[in-house]
Amino acid sequence: MKPKMAFYWCSGCGGCEESILDLAGSLADLLARVDVVFWPVAFDYDYADLERLADGEILASFINGAIRTEDHAEKARLLRRKSRYVVSHGACAQTGGVVGLGNFFTTEEIVARLYRESPTVANPAGIVPRETSIDGGHELHLPPLCPSVKPLNGVIDVDYYVPGCPPTPELMQAALTLVIEGMLPAKGSVLAEKRSLCDTCARRDSKPEKLTVARFRRLTDTAIDPATCFLAQEIICLGPATRGGCRDRCIGANMPCRGCFGPPDGVTDQGARAISFIASLIGSNDPAEIAHAIGTIPDPAGLFYRYTLAASTLRGRAQGRTDG
């Protein structure tokens, strides 16, 4: 009797679905070993099929995407009931991902921007989505937006995390194998490296003993040496504050790390860690020169919290702030 598995997406982009397809040849082996009972993007099973299963009948559900609407929360709870293990799949489920950046705005601001204010939108009637509307005599429902984006563990108990935006094929293969063969580590484990990306980075040896910067450079204003540590080139790289295990795929493409694996073990707030180490790289002790260096980072909050805002200490904008 083959174990049952489910894959589901909440507020996601489809990249984590791709991470399963990226198993390539191994995908056929996977499908031969398990019974996929629910995977909206690929199979025709519907929610009624899912409801009919007994509680705990699914061995593992891999859930990706952040919790942005009440429907995402409901489906996460349903899958939690029906599954023995829930695996948070990808950065959005683990820490809110890029979707979490929505927490810098209220839902009203988001809807207004998307449907009325964006320069490329033509919506003279000012139509915005509503929870209930009538169309052709039928009552239609849309799930409400949650007031803020949450990671998956903000609404259900999560057993394991596969990090990344998206997770690499190697990590997916390893995670799926652990689940199917029943060799899972301690509950709550993140199924990647424990330490930071720096520890295993191919450019590590080019990091000088004493690394200081006079300013920070953006990717668009400097040539990037493919053999030298980004930080040594005054380019912000979040490797020191990011969990390793991705095998340097961005570094290998001559792009600095943007933190998609979330923080390493022992760190809860990745962005705060980044603030700490990035600031401490500034060489000068003169307040004016320090301020100038900081001025060369246009959007530190968005950069340091790109994948983890929804799971950070402050989680988003303070309520009731007006910012013009």
Place this chain on the structure above:
Amino acid sequence: MREKEKAKKTPKAVDGFEPRIICFLCNWCSYSAADAAGRAQKAYPANVSVIKVMCSGRVDPQFIMKAFHDGADGVMVLGCHPGDCHYKKGNYQTQKRVLLLKKVLGQFGIEQERMELDWVSATEGDRFVETVTRMVERVRQLGPLERRA
């Protein structure tokens, strides 16, 4: 991220509001100053809760964010004057971290005036009293920090 305009600084002193200020003091300088103020029986506002650290450089941005998340309306870090740090360079690192953190706090909708870094040496009991009193009044004018759930 789209460009953000400067936060409107609207003073909204709320009747009966007592600001809650968390104050990190370094063992060698500012904590001694607070002690000196206490020994000399100088009064300072009870709104201030003190956390002693060995060096202001120990203050991680995570601590400051946690303080705001957990109910602080303002946070202070008081260290040794530049050049006088017991550990030579700790307070220079604090300065860099706090400057970058303040920029980030602004993006989180937390006014930069709610976070202060200053230098108070061991003999400056009066300066300690003035600095914290000024901070309490400033935050009282800003009003309570409203938080998202």
